[in-house]
Amino acid sequence: MADDATESLRWTKYVVLQSTIVPSLLCDIYVFIYFIRHWQKEIVKSPQHHVIICMLIISFLQKTTDAPLLLFYLRWGENFQQTYTFCAAWNWLDCTLTGCAIQLAAWFCIERHLFIFHSQLMKKKWCSILFHYIPLFVYCIYLPIFYAVVIFFPRQCTNIWDYSVVFCGGACYNYSDPFLPTFDWLFHYALSLLIILFANLLLFYRVIYQKLRQLRPIDWHRQRRMIIQLLFISTTFIILQSPSIVIGVIEALWSPTFAFDIQYNYFAYLYYFINQLLPFVIIGSLPNMRKEIQQWFQRIKRRLDEQPRIYPGRPIA
Structure with a gap:
């Protein structure tokens, strides 16, 4: 019965993920095309979109590399390949994409405050380099290097993969190293989630405070789009990432089980x-x-309305 329940659960997760990944990929392609078509306006003249594009690229890579491997396991109950290299590479890929996604979301929240409340300062070249391009570059390369070191070159343990479970059971540093798992969960995930939460609370405070101090509403027409982007994206991460991170922190600090x-x-x-x-x-x-x-x-609707319609003729008495 336990095996039947496990197989049923795997099949349910497979169906749900498989049914949502194709519409999401189509949407990814549309967004990429949109940014390419409006390159000057939405990228060159809008540096606040750079981190969004990086997040979208991470999302696209996950759906085209990591997710298919997971779907294969959920469908067949075994890993795509049962080799040391494959398991190490899959763990590195999954950890890198997951960590980069939430850390970019955290930096997205910090950067939004700079662009919303210090927009004139961010137009200066030195500020743009120091507070925009350098942090974005660091966030994109730090975790890939970190996970490459701890997964491919573990110092205090040896990776022993279990080919019968998802992600081959995980890298050995998660179980053998007394420091790295705690550091990983607290610094890479919990801290990022706290930054997202705090940045949103601070946003509401600063908007209300500025409104009361100036005795007039903020120029929503100019800043509304960036505020909406911040709320939409950060809320998605808070709702869907909080349960896993909270339990992960508890496991790392107090009770591993x-x-x-x-x-x-x-x-x-x-x-x-x-x-x-x-x-x-x-x-x-x-x-x-x-x-x-x-x-x-609207164009599709107009074209459909403009097409001639044929009605059935009335019978002649």
């Missing part, structure tokens, strides 16, 4: 839905993109 089954069977998969939803959230937070989609639907 705390809610292990729930974490392993359910919460660990919520991250994939962040990637599935992210392109839709980006579209919802970009007014120009929404208008373009609405115009497409």
